Amino acid sequence: xxxxxxxxxxxxxxxNGFQALKPVTLTIERGEILALLGPNGAGKTTLxxxxxxxxxPSAGTALVGGHDIVQDYRAARRLIGLVPQEITLEPxxxxxxxxxxxxxxxxxxxxxAMIEKTLRQLSLWDKRKSRTRELSGGMKRRVLIAKALCxxxxxLFLDEPTAGVDVELRRDMWDIVAQLxxxxxxxxxxxxxxxxxEAIADRVGVINKGELLLVEDKAKLMAxxxxxxxxxxxxxxxxxxPEALAAYDLELxxxxxxxxxxxxxxxxxxxxxxLLQALTQAxxxxxxxxxxxxSLEEIFVGLVKxxxx
Amino acid sequence: xxxxxxxxxxxYEMNRFLRTIMESLASPVxxxxxxxxxxxxxxxxxxEEIEGVSYGAFIVPGLIMLSVMTQAISNASFGIYxxxxxxxxxELLSSPVSYFEIVLGYVGAAATKSLLIGVxxxxxxQLFVDITVAHPLMMVxxxxxxxxxxxxxxxxxGIWAENFQQLQLIPLLVITPLVxxxxxxYSVSMLPEAWQTVTLFNPVVYLVSGFRWSxxxxxxxxxxxxLVAILGFTLMCLAAVWWIFRTxxxxxx
Numbered sequence: 001x002x003x004x005x006x007x008x009x010x011x012x013x014x015x016n017g018f019q020a021l022k023p024v025t026l027t028i029e030r031g032e033i034l035a036l037l038g039p040n041g042a043g044k045t046t047l048x049x050x051x052x053x054x055x056x057p058s059a060g061t062a063l064v065g066g067h068d069i070v071q072d073y074r075a076a077r078r079l080i081g082l083v084p085q086e087i088t089l090e091p092x093x094x095x096x097x098x099x100x101x102x103x104x105x106x107x108x109x110x111x112x113a114m115i116e117k118t119l120r121q122l123s124l125w126d127k128r129k130s131r132t133r134e135l136s137g138g139m140k141r142r143v144l145i146a147k148a149l150c151x152x153x154x155x156l157f158l159d160e161p162t163a164g165v166d167v168e169l170r171r172d173m174w175d176i177v178a179q180l181x182x183x184x185x186x187x188x189x190x191x192x193x194x195x196x197x198e199a200i201a202d203r204v205g206v207i208n209k210g211e212l213l214l215v216e217d218k219a220k221l222m223a224x225x226x227x228x229x230x231x232x233x234x235x236x237x238x239x240x241x242p243e244a245l246a247a248y249d250l251e252l253x254x255x256x257x258x259x260x261x262x263x264x265x266x267x268x269x270x271x272x273x274x275l276l277q278a279l280t281q282a283x284x285x286x287x288x289x290x291x292x293x294x295s296l297e298e299i300f301v302g303l304v305k306x307x308x309x
Numbered sequence: 310x311x312x313x314x315x316x317x318x319x320x321y322e323m324n325r326f327l328r329t330i331m332e333s334l335a336s337p338v339x340x341x342x343x344x345x346x347x348x349x350x351x352x353x354x355x356x357e358e359i360e361g362v363s364y365g366a367f368i369v370p371g372l373i374m375l376s377v378m379t380q381a382i383s384n385a386s387f388g389i390y391x392x393x394x395x396x397x398x399x400e401l402l403s404s405p406v407s408y409f410e411i412v413l414g415y416v417g418a419a420a421t422k423s424l425l426i427g428v429x430x431x432x433x434x435q436l437f438v439d440i441t442v443a444h445p446l447m448m449v450x451x452x453x454x455x456x457x458x459x460x461x462x463x464x465x466x467g468i469w470a471e472n473f474q475q476l477q478l479i480p481l482l483v484i485t486p487l488v489x490x491x492x493x494x495y496s497v498s499m500l501p502e503a504w505q506t507v508t509l510f511n512p513v514v515y516l517v518s519g520f521r522w523s524x525x526x527x528x529x530x531x532x533x534x535x536l537v538a539i540l541g542f543t544l545m546c547l548a549a550v551w552w553i554f555r556t557x558x559x560x561x562x
Contacts, residue, residue: 014562052403055562074311074405082403088396092328093321104317105404147400 002066003027004079004155004186005051010060012046020046022211023060028188033181034215035201036190043210044190045085048157052082064155078106081153085160085190087140091133095124095143098132099150106151118150121176138169145176156180158189162196174200206303213303229292230261230272235285244282248275314406318414319421322388326422333422334429337376341430344372345437348494359496360527365438370521371493372434374513377427377452378459378488382480385419385463390470393560402561408554412464419460420453427452440524447532448523454539455516461546468553468560487513497529512538 005028012021021043028034036044049055051062053073061068067075090098099115119125122142127135132143141161148156158177162170177187177200191197197204197218205215214221237256248271251260259279263270279286326333345365353364360367392398401411434440442448470476491513497505508514509530519535522528528535553560 054399054402056557074407077403077405080403082399084396084399086396088399090321090392090397091395093324097321097324101317101321102400104313104320105400105406107311107313107405109313 001030004030004032004065005188006063007051008061008063010047010050010057010062012043012050012055013058020210021050024212026205026212026215028186030186031181031184033177033187033189033200033202034205035197035203035218036188036205036207037192037194037197038190038207039192042207044207045159046210047207047212048082048159048188048190052080052157053077074107078151079154081148081151081156083141083144083148083156083158083161085163087137087144089132089140089143092131094129094131095119095135095146096128098143099147102147103151108151111150114152115150118146121149121179122146123172138165141165141169142172145173149176149180153185155186155188158187160190160192162191162193170196208303228263228265230263230275231290231292232259232261232279232286233288234258235287238284242282242284245275245278248278311404311406311410314404315410315414315417318411319418322384322415322418323421325388326384326418334426337380337426337430338433341372341376341433342437344368345434349437359499360525362525362527363438366440366525367496367521368494369431369434369438369440370524371488371491371517373427373430373452374455374517374520375485375488375493376430377423377455378484378513379480380426381419381423381456381459382463382466382484384422385416385460386467386470386476386480388415388419389464389467390476393467398560408550412461412550412554416457416460416464419463420456423456423460424452427456442524443526444523448520451516451520451523451535451539454543455520458539458543458546461543461550465546465549465553468558471559484513487511488517491517492529493517496527512542515539516542 005026007024007026009023009025010021011019011023013019024047036047038044046055050057051064051069053069053076057070061070063069064076065079067073067079069076090101093101096115096119099118100110103110103115116125119128122145124139124142124146127139132140135143145158145161161173165173177189180187189196189201201218203215204218204221206213206221231253233253234257238252239256241250241252241259245259248261251262252258253260261272261275263272276286348368349365353368356364358364392401431440466476466479470478490508491511492508493513497508497514497518500508515530515535515538518529519532519539522532522535552558
């Protein structure tokens with residue numbers, strides 16, 4: 001079966017010469033959930049905007065449902081729903097009208113049953129007559145999602161769907177994503193949050209500086225990203241890692257006042273208990289301990305370096 | 310052809326008009342009434358008749374045109390500028406619609422609104438003076454063409470404008486002076502000869518003259534010229550819109 005989204009050497013260079021997207025080649029299977037991870041300005045939104053028709057590609061092609069996004073834009077865009085990153089809503093219209101507008105724009109006869117279903121699914125039915133400007137930020141985001149869903153897209157783009165939303169909405173969003181996946185909808189989402197990718201994605205793509213560095217099965221990538229660091233602050237600084245602790249592959253912190261222990265949360269055992277016992281036996285006095293998960297940015301830096309090597 | 314999208318844009322734009330129906334209609338009605346009081350009653354009593362038409366009636370076509378032009382421009386320019394300003398334009402750009410359908414929706418709605426306003430002003434004027442229309446078919450043709458062409462023009466301004474000041478600039482700095490100097494309130498023949506020649510470079514003269522001819526059968530310039538002028542303006546606007554969409558000017562990067 002042909003992939004639902006087939007991107008071939010798609011790139012975007014703006015008039016001022018800025019290359020926002022280096023040639024990207026990527027296929028996404030029907031019903032798959034792909035999370036695109038990357039720091040701000042990495043090109044995630046550019047990729048999505050180009051596929052959705054908001055910006056025109058500089059080179060390369062892309063097919064959505066077998067339809068070229070430029071040559072056959074009508075057929076391609078009919079299949080697409082887009083939830084943009086910024087909350088952009090007509091402020092004065094009642095919620096229900098903005099959904100009717102979206103249905104019309106996507107070439108569909110008005111379908112009040114679908115509108116009601118979508119509004120109920122997003123807990124917006126009671127708010128259907130409210131003007132969008134009267135709604136809270138979280139509610140506005142729900143409206144944006146409802147607008148994207150009410151024409152029954154087969155491919156849904158979610159650009160930072162959970163940036164700045166409360167826990168409840170995030171949970172709802174994940175439920176909706178799961179429901180859509182069950183209905184065979186393909187979902188491409190961008191996110192900063194590694195937990196989000198972990199929670200819902202099948203595959204993860206990493207974008208940095210306009211370049212798609214890798215697309216990998218979630219489980220494999222998470223294993224690479226699952227490293228944590230235990231930092232042990234010592235009461236009395238040491239000159240070197242004590243001989244007795246050589247087996248733990250410790251790193252000496254700055255000024256010798258702390259020891260760093262890297263471990264993998266996914267392993268069978270982290271070795272922390274044994275390490276702490278060994279520290280006590282070695283006669284070291286602990287002042288404080290804390291753990292750090294490598295931040296997404298650090299992981300990206302790691303990936304970029306790896307990529308360059 | 311995505312007619313559902315055209316309808317969606319049209320209804321959406323008309324809703325905007327209906328939300329502010331009082332402001333939309335009251336302001337042209339009030340300003341027309343004011344013009345009548347000032348020009349019709351105060352000045353008109355000194356002028357009496359121009360080419361066999363009472364001054365009060367003489368200024369009606371010009372008044373209608375002034376309101377229709379400014380309303381068409383402001384409605385159409387705001388209609389497309391606002392989505393650009395608040396960002397909702399993303400939905401237009403990512404929808405399965407052609408540029409033609411977008412223009413049809415926005416310009417169709419703006420033309421409808423300005424047409425309604427023109428009709429309301431004509432009705433208001435009837436309260437003050439007795440107006441007969443000598444060439445009804447031509448009157449409707451002129452009115453429609455002006456509604457459509459100036460809505461197109463407004464659409465272009467809305468695309469071009471990068472802030473609210475620019476949005477106001479053209480109507481305020483260009484249209485209003487041209488209409489005032491275009492014989493809306495006087496006959497060009499009343500001017501000194503040198504100024505008559507200068508006036509002929511003002512495109513609005515041809516529009517006002519033709520429109521007034523359809524009411525009273527008197528014109529400053531031949532009616533054919535007026536028709537050519539309005540058709541030419543419409544074509545120019547269409548060409549500009551075509552170019553905007555072909556290049557994605559200030560819409561799609």
